[in-house]
Amino acid sequence: MTGAATEARSLFARLTGGSPDGVWSAPGRANLIGEHTDYNDGFVLPFAIDRRTYAAAGIRADARIRVASTFDDAVVEVGLDELDALFPDERGAVPEWARYPLGVAWALRGAASRACPGFTLNEALQGDESGHGTDKPGQGWMTTGVDLAIASDVPVGAGLSSSAAIEGAVASALDELWDLGLDRVALAQAGRRAENEAVGTPTGIMDQLAAMLGRADAAVFLDCRSLDAEPVDLGFAGARLALLVIDTRVAHAHSTGGYRDRRDACERGARLLGVPALRDVSVADLPRAAELMDDVTFRRVRHVVTENQRVLDTVAALHREGPRAIGGLMLASHASMRDDFEISVPELDTAVEASVAAGALGARMTGGGFGGAAIALVDHDEVEKVTDAVTAAFAAARFVAPHCFVVTPSEGARREA
Ligand code: GLA
16 A cells, blocks of 8 residues: 555544545546536546545444545544535535535435435436435435545645545545445546535536546546546557656646636637537637637637647547657647636746757646646656756746656556555
8 A cells, every 4th residue: 555545544543543444545637638628518638647545434333424634634523414504505614625525425415315216326416406306215324424534645736636536535435335336427426516516616527537437558538528438548658658747836726716717708608609518619610709709708719629629639649649649739739728728827838848848749738727737748768857957947937846757647546445
């Protein structure tokens, strides 16, 4: 077990005086390409990374849920039947980190209360709540209390989705301890509901799906409308490539400001074009779009439409030619986020420019933007050279020194012990 897994176990022991019934984990993610396309019903190509969050969990004799973590000294304990009073409106009553695990428990219980014969828990998590919710089966587990101790080696605030890693680990633990039998997509949906309503961050579903569906040495090609997922081999090792993360250490928060504003612009663009989502707009429709809207809205739309196409092109290039062929698409994606979507920051641009100047095949910011990390696709034996060049460029620009580290595409959520 890694350091964080051991930490979760010892935290559980300090919390309860005993051993957990199990330890579950889920990874953070890096997005290879497809940014701000998920909530537009579009395509994304993330991969799960080899940094994970661990939840040591055990059943309690009463109907309460207690969470502890290495993020904070506070231990938060509430009755399971009090969760509905907390979320979404009174979430301020618990510390922010605790809203993720408690939000997942709340989302799973909410879905269960809507499930009934002919309308399974899996379906209830798909969000169609109409006409259901009566005639519930006996749900003994709904009063089974749980203790959770959480530790993580996913860097927080680096744009690598430490939050979806918590959600994935906790959803997997509760699924098994409560014997829910949910599929991985449904667990991702519970995580997203926690994120959107219990934490209050208006994100799409990419991060949760990546944490649940990741595969070693593969990215996950996701259609965020149908939620269909297909692993796409990356073959980095065979091509002697490494994926370098450059954490700019510029903090970002998606609950405020820019992220929500970009979502609004996309919805406005779709409305003006008369389509349900920007997924339904193709590159050939862009000249017409330009006539229908103001310049800023148009550039937001153009980013999403061209980015969807770049995801499809990247998947095709990986299948046809392998990972050495995708550098240009990564760079085009970054330029589109910098110029059209306007979510980059000088540190991210410097990370991309310096890594490419030092020999990276491609680079781009990854995640929601306004800070966080860039990724660079680098020859195996040039990792140090690129890292040094980026570090020197940050120093020359008087930026805080970046954290650079290699990540490998890894497996999604799993039971560890
Ligand atoms: C954040 C969100 C995701 C996605 C990305 C941008 O990571 O959590 O749902 O929208 O930003 O691609």
